[in-house]
Amino acid sequence: MHGWELPERFETGAGVVRWARWGSGPPVVLLHGTPFSSLVWRDVGRALASGHEVYVWDMPGYGRSEMRQGQDVSLRVQGELFAALLDHWGLAAPAVVAHDFGGAVALRAHLLHGARYARLALVDAVTLAPWGSPFFRLVAEHAEVFERLPPHLHRALVREYVASASARGLRPGVLDALVAPWLGEPGQAAFYRQIAQADQRYTDEIEDRYPDLDLPVLVCWGEDDTWLPPDRGRRLAERIPGARLRLLPGAGHLVQEDAPAALTGALVDFLRPGSGG
Secondary structure, three states: OOOOOOOEEEOOOOOOEEEEEEOOOOEEEEEOOOOOOHHHHHHHHHHHOOOOEEEEEEOOOOOOOOOOOOOOOOHHHHHHHHHHHHHHHOOOOOEEEEEEHHHHHHHHHHHHHOOOOOEEEEEEEOOOOOOOOHHHHHHHHOHHHHOOOOHHHHHHHHHHHHHOOOOOOOOHHHHHHHHHHHOHHHHHHHHHHHHHOOOOHHHHHHHOOHHHOOOOEEEEEEOOOOOOOHHHHHHHHHHOOOOEEEEEOOOOOOHHHHOHHHHHHHHHHHHOOOOOO
16 A cells, blocks of 8 residues: 555564564554554554554565465464564563454463563454354365465455455455455465464463463454454453453454544553553
8 A cells, every 4th residue: 555665674584574663652563463464554553653663564474574485474483473573673561452363473472482561452363262264264274275266266255355354344445455465476375375374273372371461451342343253352351360341333353444543542542651451
């Protein structure tokens, strides 16, 4: 999308990570989910940059970061990489805001790899079993077949899938931009690769440790999320001591697109120094 640039590079064993930062103030890092990229944070991130130093990045295999054959883009790798990326940035304990499977990435980095956060906001996050829609599971079981779809059928499938994450409907230009990384030969292969490598065991490994979280946590959820229904958010908030639950009316799974003002307001309140969980 015009004006969205990730000029910085971080070389990793999983591929080149593209990232950017703007603003000044207490640091906050934004994590995207799947099948998205940091682009989903463009409006919320720019709003937060009025009072924070905001970091955004595309995970390996996503958006503008490297996509390659044989690439490991699993939650295991992404969690390890995020901890390393925080070290690269010199961030000892930033605030973290994580959407979709970015939630699992942030939690694994914190619980398994020693990443420290000042506070953590989980937005329609992949955290609790069971996860994966029927479509997601079908593709995971037959990824090699889907990889061979003719490009025009693949494009139609991805557009419908991404569009279904919004309760209000995505503007055509936004939908085009979210789908674009998954088109062409490398993008099509990368789309099915990341689904094939999605594995619930990576959240099963940490789910029992959520009650041990000892930091302010906000759970934000779209009330009309059909990918991960709001009951998941309620269950997650109940598992984390002191967690605050915020449901956003009229928003689907892509709350950044459906309710950017409401989400920004919730995050600004949560990130304010001295605010509780």
